[in-house]
Amino acid sequence: MFRFLISLLLLFPVLLFSQGEVFVLCYHTFLDKKKVDTDISPAEFERHINEIESIGYRFVSMEDIYLNRVYGKKNVLLTIDDGNHSVKNIYESVLIKKGIKPVLFISPAIIGKVKYALKTDDLKYYQECGATLGSHGYYHMYVNEKLYNDDRATFNREIYHSKKWLDQVSGRETRIYAYPFGVFSPVTKEHLIKAGFRASFSLRRGYMKVPIYMNDDLFDLPRWMVTKRSWPEIINKLKRDAGRFPENNMASQKIKNTLSADKDSKNRKQKIQK
Numbered sequence: 385m386f387r388f389l390i391s392l393l394l395l396f397p398v399l400l401f402s403q404g405e406v407f408v409l410c411y412h413t414f415l416d417k418k419k420v421d422t423d424i425s426p427a428e429f430e431r432h433i434n435e436i437e438s439i440g441y442r443f444v445s446m447e448d449i450y451l452n453r454v455y456g457k458k459n460v461l462l463t464i465d466d467g468n469h470s471v472k473n474i475y476e477s478v479l480i481k482k483g484i485k486p487v488l489f490i491s492p493a494i495i496g497k498v499k500y501a502l503k504t505d506d507l508k509y510y511q512e513c514g515a516t517l518g519s520h521g522y523y524h525m526y527v528n529e530k531l532y533n534d535d536r537a538t539f540n541r542e543i544y545h546s547k548k549w550l551d552q553v554s555g556r557e558t559r560i561y562a563y564p565f566g567v568f569s570p571v572t573k574e575h576l577i578k579a580g581f582r583a584s585f586s587l588r589r590g591y592m593k594v595p596i597y598m599n600d601d602l603f604d605l606p607r608w609m610v611t612k613r614s615w616p617e618i619i620n621k622l623k624r625d626a627g628r629f630p631e632n633n634m635a636s637q638k639i640k641n642t643l644s645a646d647k648d649s650k651n652r653k654q655k656i657q658k
């Protein structure tokens with residue numbers, strides 16, 4: 385019994401410091417369209433990134449999260465929905481320059497098919513640069529109980545076919561899904577699990593916990609949708625929370641180790657660019 389208590393005491397700091405949180409942002413397009421609330425101009429986007437960094441948050445990747453390499457509370461994961469071609473307007477100039485590796489949630493039906501979408505080669509290149517590809521439904525539809533009851537084939541295509549398409553393009557297993565419009569039903573979760581997805585994101589506001597299995601519901605992970613109107617509220621929340629999250633040295637040291645482990649992928653990226 386005594387020995388058990390001692391090991392519990394020794395384990396306590398490890399448990400305490402290894403739990404963390406991630407603030408997940410959801411962007412859409414970077415076209416500089418003044419009247420579209422979900423559109424953030426490239427210049428504005430760069431200001432967002434600089435502001436987030438200036439208050440002490442660090443950008444983490446989905447790969448960091450899968451591998452349990454995220455510690456502390458001042459972490460941001462960037463996600464970009466839909467696969468719009470304007471991702472190109474910020475990818476080299478901001479994301480690659482800063483070493484930020486986002487999640488690209490893709491609706492396969494438009495990829496390489498319409499002018500406003502990215503092409504499969506773009507997706508492969510961004511993946512080589514460290515981006516994670518996730519599904520956003522094959523045709524970007526509401527994947528809820530209504531669709532399940534009204535049109536089972538379409539419901540299945542949104543989930544199963546989108547995964548198959550992404551698995552083939554990426555050469556990897558697609559593990560995450562983002563519900564279009566943040567809409568889903570219990571039956572959606574059942575089929576995501578059956579298809580082999582490990583987690584999915586809605587647009588419920590909150591902090592995602594890490595390690596990822598600490599979240600109450602892996603199929604309703606929170607994200608904050610960034611729009612022209614919502615940004616002041618989001619950055620103010622991050623600023624307020626930054627004051628409440630004094631990071632400890634142990635966490636910072638672990639992050640440093642993670643960053644040096646990432647050097648290899650940076651070298652690979654430079655080769656691709658040449």
Ligand SMILES: [Zn+2]
Pocket residue numbers: 465466520524564565
């Ligand atoms: Zn969408």
